[in-house]
Amino acid sequence: MAKVTxxxxxxxxxxxxxxxxxxxxxLIVELVQHVQILSTPITDLxxxxxxxxxxxxxxxxxxxxxxEHVAKQMRERCRILIAxxxxxxxxxxxxxxxxxxxxxxxxxxxxxxxxxxPGQSVPRSNEIAKLYPQVKAVDQVVKVDLHVPGCxxxxxxxxxxxxxxxxxxxxxxTDDLLTYD
Amino acid sequence: xxxVHVQIDGRELTVPHTFTVLQAAERAGIGVxxxxxxxxxxxxxxxxxxxxxxxxxxxLQPACTFPVSEGMVVHTNSxxxxxxxxxxxxxxxxxRNHFCMFCEMxxxxxxxxxxxxxxxxxxxxxxxxxxxxxxxxxxxxxxDHNRCILCRRCIRACDSLVGNQTLGIKNxxxxxMIVADMDVPFGQSSCVSCGTCLQVCPTGALFDRASAxxxxxxxxxRVKSRCVGCSVGCGVEWIIRQNRLIRIEGDWDAKPNNxxxxxxxxxxxxxxxxxxVRTPLVKSAxxxxxxxxxxxxxxxxxxxxxxxxxxxxxxSGFATTEAAQAIVxxxxxxxxxxxxxxxxxxxxxxxxxxxxxxxxxxNTDVAKLFPVASFAIKRGMRSRGARLIILDDAETSLxxxxxxxxxxxxxxxxxELAAGAQMPAIVYGAAGASVAAQMAKAxxxxxxxxxxxxxxxxxxxxxxxxxxxxxxxARCFYVMANEMAQPSSDLxxxxxxxxxxxxxxxxxxxxQSIADVILPTPTTxxxxxxxxxxxxxxxxxxxxxxxxxxxxxxxxxLISSLTS
Numbered sequence: 056m057a058k059v060t061x062x063x064x065x066x067x068x069x070x071x072x073x074x075x076x077x078x079x080x081x082l083i084v085e086l087v088q089h090v091q092i093l094s095t096p097i098t099d100l101x102x103x104x105x106x107x108x109x110x111x112x113x114x115x116x117x118x119x120x121x122x123e124h125v126a127k128q129m130r131e132r133c134r135i136l137i138a139x140x141x142x143x144x145x146x147x148x149x150x151x152x153x154x155x156x157x158x159x160x161x162x163x164x165x166x167x168x169x170x171x172x173p174g175q176s177v178p179r180s181n182e183i184a185k186l187y188p189q190v191k192a193v194d195q196v197v198k199v200d201l202h203v204p205g206c207x208x209x210x211x212x213x214x215x216x217x218x219x220x221x222x223x224x225x226x227x228x229t230d231d232l233l234t235y236d
Numbered sequence: 237x238x239x240v241h242v243q244i245d246g247r248e249l250t251v252p253h254t255f256t257v258l259q260a261a262e263r264a265g266i267g268v269x270x271x272x273x274x275x276x277x278x279x280x281x282x283x284x285x286x287x288x289x290x291x292x293x294x295x296l297q298p299a300c301t302f303p304v305s306e307g308m309v310v311h312t313n314s315x316x317x318x319x320x321x322x323x324x325x326x327x328x329x330x331x332r333n334h335f336c337m338f339c340e341m342x343x344x345x346x347x348x349x350x351x352x353x354x355x356x357x358x359x360x361x362x363x364x365x366x367x368x369x370x371x372x373x374x375x376x377x378x379x380d381h382n383r384c385i386l387c388r389r390c391i392r393a394c395d396s397l398v399g400n401q402t403l404g405i406k407n408x409x410x411x412x413m414i415v416a417d418m419d420v421p422f423g424q425s426s427c428v429s430c431g432t433c434l435q436v437c438p439t440g441a442l443f444d445r446a447s448a449x450x451x452x453x454x455x456x457x458r459v460k461s462r463c464v465g466c467s468v469g470c471g472v473e474w475i476i477r478q479n480r481l482i483r484i485e486g487d488w489d490a491k492p493n494n495x496x497x498x499x500x501x502x503x504x505x506x507x508x509x510x511x512x513v514r515t516p517l518v519k520s521a522x523x524x525x526x527x528x529x530x531x532x533x534x535x536x537x538x539x540x541x542x543x544x545x546x547x548x549x550x551x552s553g554f555a556t557t558e559a560a561q562a563i564v565x566x567x568x569x570x571x572x573x574x575x576x577x578x579x580x581x582x583x584x585x586x587x588x589x590x591x592x593x594x595x596x597x598x599n600t601d602v603a604k605l606f607p608v609a610s611f612a613i614k615r616g617m618r619s620r621g622a623r624l625i626i627l628d629d630a631e632t633s634l635x636x637x638x639x640x641x642x643x644x645x646x647x648x649x650x651x652e653l654a655a656g657a658q659m660p661a662i663v664y665g666a667a668g669a670s671v672a673a674q675m676a677k678a679x680x681x682x683x684x685x686x687x688x689x690x691x692x693x694x695x696x697x698x699x700x701x702x703x704x705x706x707x708x709x710a711r712c713f714y715v716m717a718n719e720m721a722q723p724s725s726d727l728x729x730x731x732x733x734x735x736x737x738x739x740x741x742x743x744x745x746x747x748q749s750i751a752d753v754i755l756p757t758p759t760t761x762x763x764x765x766x767x768x769x770x771x772x773x774x775x776x777x778x779x780x781x782x783x784x785x786x787x788x789x790x791x792x793x794l795i796s797s798l799t800s
Contacts, residue, residue: 144358153365202358206337235336
C-alpha cells in the first residue's frame, strides 16, 4: 500500500507547534514507515505539491493576505486538514493585536520599540504581506476537518491524532490530550 | 418536611420538596456541571451550564433553580443535554477574551475544566474581541473583565455573605459589566478587600496577586486550620505547594465564619514585609548577631534565674493553648496577657448575630478589629432589616451604617430605642464590658456577643494566664510575641525600662529596638495546636508547612529545662 502523504505549513506562529511535532522523538522513525512527508517549513521542500497530499497540517493564525493564500493552497491540496495549536484553532495569542488598530501595531513594532534606532519607518513594500485588521483562526478562512488545540499541543496529542487517522478513525481528544495551554 | 419522589438518570430518589433538581442530584452523587451556582449562594440560573432534560417540560431547564416535584423524571446527561452544554460553553468562550495559555487560573479554572470535560476542541462562533479593562486598583487582587463570564457569584457573595453590596452590574446583555458602587475603580469603592468574591470566582476574572501562577489545583494541597488574627477564630484553608504557603482561603465548612475571611486573615500572612527570625539573635554593639540555640537559650535561662520574682512572662493572643500550658508549668515569674484581659461575658455564639433584629455595638470598632463579625452585622441589616446603634466616643468604621450613634455612656438612650426589639445583640470588646453589662440587664431579651482582645486570649486564660498587665516591679521580661505587630504602649514602656528582654517572635519588627534576645518561633501556618475563640470553642490549628525549626512549645521547654 502506498504511504499516506503529509504536508505541514505554518502561518502566524512562534513555531512551537512544529517543535512539539518534533517532540514525538524516536516515534518519527515509526511515523515515516507509514507516512511520506512531502513538505514542511523545517525541511527542504516548503510547499505542498500541486498533485496534493492526504493530510495537511496548518499551525498558526491567519494574520495577513499571504497567510490566507497559504491556508487556501493547503486546503486545496490536501484531503484532510488539521488545525494544530491554539493559534490555528482560535487565533490564539496572535489575536491579542485584535484590540488595537493595525497602524498602531505596526508603528509600535517598527518605530516605537525601545530597541529601534530613531528615524526608522514602517516598511511598506508591495512585496510584504498586508496585515489584516483582525487575526483569524484557520477555520474562519478555510474548512478545517480536525482541531487539535494546545499551546503547544502535547507531542502525544499530535501522535494520537495522526495514528488515529492512519487507523481510519476520527480522533477524539480527551483527558490530557486536550489542553489549551 | 414533606418529601417528593423524583427519578434522576434512572435512580429513584426521595428528597425534601424544597429542593432544586441540582440539590437532589448532588445528594445522590450525580454530578451536574455548574458555573454560576455555588453551595454558599442562592441560585439565579445565569450561566445555563446546568441545563437538564426534565420529562414533560417543553425545553431544557436549569437544574440550579428548577424545584423538584412529585413524579419528576430528569435526565442529566442525555445527548441533548450534552449538546446544549457544549453550545453554552462555545458561547461563553466566544463572548469575551479567554486566553488559557497565559492565564493565572489555567489548571484551576472551572470554565476551562468544563470545556475539557465536554471535549471543546474549538468553537464555531466568531469572537467579538471586546476591548475590556483590567482593574488592578486593589492591593491584593485584580479584576480582569476579559475573563468574566457574568455568573454574578461575586455580586451575590458581596451582597448575601459579606453584606457589603459593593458589587453590581451595569448595562444589559453582552454589554453587561461587573462594577463597584457607581462604576468607580474597585480600589476607590466601598470594597473592604475581604476577597470573598475572589474565592468564589469560577474563572481567572478575579485573581490573587500573591498566588498567581504559583500552583494549579493538581499541584496544591489544602490544610484546614484557623486564623488567630482576632478572637473570631475563622476557619481557613492553607493552600500549600512544595511546603510553601501560596494562598489562604476561607473554610466553607467552618463555624463561625462559614467560608468568609477578612482582608487581614486572607492576605496579611502572604504580604508580610517584616524580616523573619530564623535563628536565635543576640543583641550586640552593632545590632543583632545570629547565634546558636545553646548560647541564646542559656543566656535567657541565666537571666530568668537571676531575676527571681522580678521576672514577667507576657503572652500574646497568637500563642497556642499548648504554649500557654508549657509556660505556666515550665517558666517561673508572673504571667500576663500582652493584649489585655477578655471582657466578662465572653463565650456567646456568634450565630446570635445572624438572628438579632437590633445590634448595639459598644465602644468597639467591630469592622476594624473583628471584621468577619461585622459582615454578619451588615448581612443582618441588609437581608433582615436589622438596625444598628453605636455607642462610642470615637469614630468607627460602621458609623455610616448606624441608625443612631451616641456617646459611650448613653445607656438610657440606647435602651429606650432598643425596647421594641425582639432580640437585640449587644456587641462589645474589652472596653465596652461595663456599659454592655448595664444594657444587658435593662434589656432582658438581649444576647451579648463579647470579643476577646487577642486571638487566643480565652485559651490563655484557660491555661491560667489571666493578668491583664505585667507586674509593675518586673525587671526581666520573657515575651511570647509570635506575629504580634503592635504591642500596647503600656507594654512597650514596661519593656523599655526593663534590664533584660527576651522575645520569642516570628519577625524582628517591632522588637529589634526593644529586645536583648530574639528567639525564632513558627508562624500560625507553620504550627499545630489549639486555640479558644471568643465563643469559647476550642479550635484546632493545623500546620500547613513544616518549617525546619523548633516548635513554639519546644522553645519554652528548652528554656524551662535550663531554668529548673
